[in-house]
Amino acid sequence: MYRRVVVQNEDFDLADEYRRLRQLDAAIGAVVTFCGLVRDCQQQARIDSLNLQHYPGMTEASLNEVVATAEQRWPLHGVSVIHRVGELLPSDQIVFVGVASSHRAAAFQAADFLMDYLKTHALLWKSVEIDGQRSWVEAKDSDQRALQRWMQSSTSP
Amino acid sequence: MTGAPGISAVIKLLFFGRLGDSAVTAPEFFEASEGLTASAVRDALAIEHPLLVEALLEPQVLVSIDRVIADWNQPLTDGCELAFLPPVTGG
Numbered sequence: 558m559y560r561r562v563v564v565q566n567e568d569f570d571l572a573d574e575y576r577r578l579r580q581l582d583a584a585i586g587a588v589v590t591f592c593g594l595v596r597d598c599q600q601q602a603r604i605d606s607l608n609l610q611h612y613p614g615m616t617e618a619s620l621n622e623v624v625a626t627a628e629q630r631w632p633l634h635g636v637s638v639i640h641r642v643g644e645l646l647p648s649d650q651i652v653f654v655g656v657a658s659s660h661r662a663a664a665f666q667a668a669d670f671l672m673d674y675l676k677t678h679a680l681l682w683k684s685v686e687i688d689g690q691r692s693w694v695e696a697k698d699s700d701q702r703a704l705q706r707w708m709q710s711s712t713s714p
Numbered sequence: 715m716t717g718a719p720g721i722s723a724v725i726k727l728l729f730f731g732r733l734g735d736s737a738v739t740a741p742e743f744f745e746a747s748e749g750l751t752a753s754a755v756r757d758a759l760a761i762e763h764p765l766l767v768e769a770l771l772e773p774q775v776l777v778s779i780d781r782v783i784a785d786w787n788q789p790l791t792d793g794c795e796l797a798f799l800p801p802v803t804g805g
Binding site for chain 1: 728730731732734735774778781797799800801802803804805
């Protein structure tokens with residue numbers, strides 16, 4: 558089982574990350590990748606930039622916990638999670654999740670699960686700058702509600 | 715470390731997210747007696763930092779001790795790192 562969890566300031570390359578997962582094992586029949594981007598709009602306001610604060614060491618540990626949960630739940634060959642921190646601009650890549658599995662259902666579901674859990678469990682704090690004013694982003698109830706569906710079903714494909 | 719009487723533990727304090735804005739004047743290190751808890755540290759900050767303590771009292775705020783999520787009533791030890799963590803907003 559391959560696991561790559563990285564917290565970094567630098568950008569990442571989707572093709573490189575896909576290649577790493579694809580090359581792991583010939584039993585892999587599906588690779589699902591997701592890239593999150595910085596939106597330029599936050600509650601109808603145009604943002605100048607976004608900043609992500611992390612807790613070195615502990616943020617990585619929180620991401621590893623989320624990945625471990627997905628590994629227990631689905632038969633996976635590899636998982637990569639990259640989260641960027643620091644100053645980001647609209648359209649920048651902010652997060653990458655990649656999952657390799659023998660079959661697509663597990664790969665799709667695990668990637669979806671990872672993003673839902675990462676939103677609510679990864680130790681990261683976002684602030685945005687709008688018209689020169691910086692403010693912290695509040696946690697969303699909708700992110701908490703998104704977890705409910707994973708708690709109700711214990712299905713593995 | 716300080717030589718002051720009754721002090722046996724120096725605790726490093728960290729405030730993340732919006733808590734950091736309320737904590738700009740809060741001390742980086744807190745001197746206490748060994749065995750003090752995170753909730754006692756919070757209460758001790760109340761006199762000089764009322765806005766910070768108000769933010770820390772919100773039920774969603776978690777604490778970690780040496781980078782492990784901990785109970786507010788877990789005893790602190792000399793040299794430990796106590797972090798206050800508001801709800802997360804990554805992804």
